[in-house]
Amino acid sequence: MSVYESRPWLAHYPTGLSGHLDVEYGSPLDMFDEALASAPDSPAIHYFGTTLSWADVDAASDAVAHVLQEHDFAVGDRLGIAVQNGPAIVFGLLAAWKVGGVAALISPMYKRSEFRKALDDFTPTALLVLDEVHAEVADTVADTGSIRLVVTASPLDFAGNDDLQRVFEVSRVPANGTVELLELIGRRSPEMVRHVPAPDDVAVLAPTSGTTGPPKGAMLTHRNLTFSAQAYRDWTGLKSGEPILCMSPIFHVTGLVGSVMLALSMRSPLVLTHRFDAGLVVDAVRTWRPAFSVAAITAYIALADHPDVSPEAFTSLRLRYSGGAPVMPEVAERIEERLGGMIHNVYGQTESTSPTHMVPPGVLAPVDPETGALSVGLPIFDTTTRVVDDNGEPLPPGRIGEIVTAGPQIAAGYWNRNDEDSVLKNGEMRTGDVGFMDADGWFFVIDRSHNLINASGYKIWPFEIEQVLQSHPAVLETAVVGIPDEYRGESPRAYVALLPDATTTVTELIEFCRERMAAYKYPREIEIVGSLPRTATGKVLRRRLR
Template sequence: MSAYAAKPWLALYREGTPAEIRPEHDTALALFDASVRRAPDAVLIRYFDGALTVREADEAANALAAALADDGFAPGDRLALFTQNNPAYVIGLIAAWKAGGTAVSINPMNRARELNYLLADSGATALLALDELYAEVARDVIADGGTAVRTVVTTSALDWQNRDDPRLFGSAERRDEGVRDLADLVARPTRRMAATPKPSDPAVLTYTSGTTGIPKGAINTHRNLVFNAQTYRDWIGLGETDTILGIAPLFHITGLVGHVMLALLLPAPLVLSHRFQPAVMLDAIREHQPTFTIGAITAFTALAGVPEASREDFASLTAVYSGGAAIAPAVAESLENQLGIQVHNAYGLTETSSPSHCVPRGVRAPVDPASGALSVGVPVFNTVVRVLDEAGAEVPAGQIGELATSGPQVVPGYWNKPDATAESLPGGELRTGDVGFMDEHGWFYVVDRKKDMINAAGYKVWPREVEDVLYTHPAVRETAVVGVPDPYRGETVKAYVSLNPGASASAPDLVAYAKERMAAYKYPRIVEFLDEIPKNASGKILRRELRDRSPENPVSERKPG
């Protein structure tokens, strides 16, 4: 028997945690319908000073689904959701299922070229968009006729609340864009819609970030989503008395499953605040006292950077997880010291419908003494993860290779991309593209993305290890390490760094700091300071964008201040 088939990680589960679970619902729509029957008057969404109950969300989704059907939206069609973290996203998601269709999550940061690609690739026939995004981006895309979209519904970020927080909305006002308005649809009496999707049907097309190529639509099935929603609930021990803080973007797989699907399952209130703005999010925490959240580590460091933030503000958050971006041990320690929250690691991909690994609640993940990496946890229920060499053969515990994941959360493939599906999901097992290892106890560690490895004079350098060392410097707020061309070494190590407010450090300082703590081939030869390290909407640092930057600056650069 292989080391992975033996599942040594089961011994690390909390006492009483089963090795496998059986989802209570077959589809995402059945999951929500069960909550409608069980707790119709429970609050499902808190949005500034507004609230929607489970019943109200159900009725709103019925209204939108009926309007779509009247416009010819048929079972199997796709509804694109082009919003921020607004109640409309949740309503649109449920409406797509009620109409027998599939939702398509669209990043609200996308511009016309990107939106056109996603609408055309998904074949979406309907679009639900924020009025401002429709006016600024989508209108011209639809007018050009290069997509199949024939029905457009707009919504305002000001709906379902009355506070109109000027830090987010400024002078914003509800706009009439000459198309159907969601608030008008919801206000009218309508019929109940009740499609019956199958567990294998696509529930959501969630597009990969495109940081390493053209975005691909991962087919997150109903079976995938209900399994991982229940994984969150059962792994962490959450119930209807909990409150979920919506810190991750809902279009991203973490927000979709770790926020929306979990809230629909419990049901429990999901706190939304349009988009992430640290001071606004801090106020939402103070007002709504959430107990659970999961988001990128960069979001938590941003909250820690709000001048008035205190440990008392975060006392209600008894279960905090982070996914989507690597956590340096020094950052996790700093957050616990400053905010009093223990950030548990979680790991997964769009293709695993959020988590494939989690640290058991209340357990401190170990740090690998050789690489300095913080463990991403252990495989969750019903999941097997193997570590493979370049030839696809299993490597022993402790050896580095590519992580390959099998389980009920793994997608069946990419939308209309059979070649990419065959390459990434041979036999239904996901080749993650992430390099890491399992230790002898069953803890897993992700060293880096396979494509981010730096080859410096024939030596392999993993950016994560260099970043983790730089994070221990007191002046460093964020850092990203990439390989850049070098005439002598082939590639050399370059670090982009942003500093903590009021801190000062020179490039030679940071080079010397790393040199003292790393092998000679690993430490960065070049340091460039940036005010902000570029990230995507989910908080993941965009190394490819950094690699594509202009030629190198000298090591003698100094950050003013």
């Protein structure tokens, strides 16, 4: 038996939990139906001064489902959903499932060419889209040929105060040839016949993060979603009805699972703010007193830098998880000092329906003394993780290799792709992340395998340089990439964003690294920038830096 098969991580599980999870629900609709039956008038969504009950959400999603059926939407068809974090995305998800469809998530931040690629890939029969996005891509939508129905939503739909307009300066955008969501919900729809999805039916096409290339649609099943929602629920000990603050985009897997699916499984109200804004989030925390949130570390950094933040204001938010990008120990300490409480890591990918590893609540994750990396946590229920060499052979604890994960949350595959080199095979996923497991079962992620820099035969992990730069008192965040070098083959180049009101020079930063690193490692080139380019989920776009 290998060390991974013995699962040493189980010794550190939250009290009362075993390595196995008995999943209670077959589909997200089952979770929704129980919430609706048990408390139809209880709050389901809080959105800019408006509270929608579970009965309100049921009626709205029924209205969308009915118009889909009117336009010959068939079982297995895709409903493209391109909206931000508002009630419309919840209505769309439920409506697609009620008629046996698949929710194809499309980033509303896409430019025209990206949007067209998503439509060509997913070939949706219908589209639920923000009116302002539709105004930019209307001709593209009309040219696809597959779309028979377009429903437009405004961020202002259901907003009960002017905070959204004040912060984001949005307004309604008229759209010809579409059905407006509010008008649709106002209709009196006849009783509809609900489809009953099977656990292994595809529920969502979730776009991968796109940090290394064009996004692909991971096929997440109903079983994937219910397992991961319950994993969040049971691991954290969240109580039924405790509000959940959604700081991550729902059109990506973290917000979808760690907010919407979790809220369904907990019968908890979902606190939505359209997009992330630190001031709006601070107000939402004070108003709705959420207990849980999961977001990229950049969101917590923005909150920590907000002038109205204090530990007292955030006492309700007792479960704070960060995923999507590595967390430096120094950054975690600064955030915890400003916000109070602990930031816990959660690790996973789109293809793993969010979590594969989590840090138990209230536990201080270990820091590896050699690399300075903060642990991403322990494999969760029914999840087996190995660290393997280039030949796929398991490596002993402490040895660095690729992280490979298997479990009930792994996606069924990629939509419209049958790649021989797919990272998804036989229920197992090659993550592309390089790291190791320590002797106690804690996992550490060092970097992405394709980020390795080869300088004159020396191997340099960007994380090593980033860790040193991050310790400089003027540095807020940094990213390192390899660039062509005629002499060395590759050399590291660092991009650095400074803390507010901090000053330093490129020469000082290079010297700071030179004093702390081997001669072949320290960067000869550093550029000070205002901010790092990131995806909507907070991951650094290194390909753009390159």
